[in-house]
Amino acid sequence: MFEFKLPDLGEGIHEGELLKWYVNVGDIIEEDASLADVETDKAAVTIPSPRGGKVVKLNGKVGDTLHTGEVIVVIDDGSGESKAEVGTSSSKEAESTPAAAEPQVAKKTAADTPAAKPSAPAPVASVKPADGRPVPAAPATRKLARELGVDINQVPGTGPGGRVQPDDVKAFASGDMQPVTQASVEAEGSVESTPPKEFASSAIPFFEVEQLPEFENEGPVEREALRSIRRKVARKMTTSMILVPHVAHMDEADVTELESFRTKFRQSSANSEDPGRSRLTLLPLVMKAVASLLKDWPMFNASLDPHREELVYKKYYNLGFAADTPRGLIVPVVKDADRKSIVQISSEIFDHAMKGRDGKIDVADLQQGTFTITNIGPIGGTGLIPTINYPEVAILGMGRVQEKPVVRDGEIVIRKILPLTLAFDHRVADGAQAARFVTELIRRLEDPNILLMES
Secondary structure, rough: OEEOOOOEEEEEEHHHHHEEEEHHHHHHHOOEEEEEEEEEEOOOOEEEEOEEEEEEEEEOOOOOOEEEOOEEEEOOOOOOHHHHHHHOOOOOOHHHHHOOOOOOOOOHHHOOOOOOOOOOOOOOOOOOOOOOOOOOEOOHHHHHHHHHHOOHHOOOOOOOOHOHHHHHHHHHHHOOOOOOOOHHHHHHHHHHHHOOEEEEEEOOOOOOOOOOHHHHHOOOOOOHHHOOOHHHHHHHHHHHHOOOOEEEEEEEEEOOHHHHHHHHHHHHHHOOOOHHHHOOOOHHHHHHHHHHOOOOOHHHEEEEEEEOEEEEOOOOOOHHHHOOEEOOEEOEOOOOHOOOHEEEEHHHHHHHHHHHOOOOOOHHOOOOOOOEEEEOOOOOOOOOOOOOOOOOOOOEEEOOOOOEEEEEEOOEEEEEEEEEEEEEEEEOHHHHHHHHHHHHHHHHHHHHHHHHEEE
């Protein structure tokens, strides 16, 4: 029997919602056959089978949350193991990837344990902070703890505010660090209740999330669990709006000439099989202009590290764009946009958007963005104030292009006007820098010749 555990779903992702089974118990499947669709915080992915054989057991039903390391399918691959061993990790792969349940300590004899290697500390009861909050640790650190069979609640944190770091987990697993006990927590209670001065202001004064009223008492309601992409969006937006001091700079670009250029190009490429040519929109033109400008305004292609108090200026230019999908908002990323032509960018945008709507986009295509553009123009809206896609520090919002009367050379003429909003992190950039950035962006968008020559 072969026990297939849910594999690593990508950076920082350790769980997903089961959307669909492609197989049933008793089915004979081939290697690489589709087993299930699992939706993570970023996208829906199809899990292939690493072995061929007969499906003996399926763990989970549609709607369940699966965790990396959990056995999701048992396959009779002809390995000869007895049915009694089904559900018990007996393969080397199973031993190296413990399930996401409570960690167990395997019994070993003295002969099995090398004398030079220190033994891991004996397990003790999990100790959590007195206020009931989870032990502070990043998702990647929690994943490492699961892989090493360590209860993270027992690991003393050496990071800021008692945060558990990856090195803490490794030291605990090797026996170089003693577990946290209830006695030690009580002994250090005064220290925990009075955090270091530099972290004393981490709580927001007067801020408290109140319980919602029982809406059912007022009338009929319908409740839906916040899962997967919708939950990820909620977390990201809350983090961004609470942590980042947003400032929005607004302006308008006269894109009459640019729209004329785009329309002529689409007409001349109407028979092209490349959607980047035949379906050229305004977004890739704006994206190309932004990618070239970020080299001169590096503060908008940066991230702020609050723990090290450092600005991280990224020398690569991966531009994300907000895409509306049936499962919620996602942000596909066009990597190295500064090195690609407008047609190449247009093709990638179309490809990512289609895969996103079908739920088939790769997780890698949603990562490593450095700047985001959101375009509500095709839907409607005269303007917007977008939320920064943290940990980025800026986002450009595009409204709907409209014909408006404007004054040119003392005369009123009708021109096509594009509303623009640059929302930025005021910890990293100032209003004057944002104004100059947007002014230069407008200059390129108003003259296609400048856009093509300088981008």
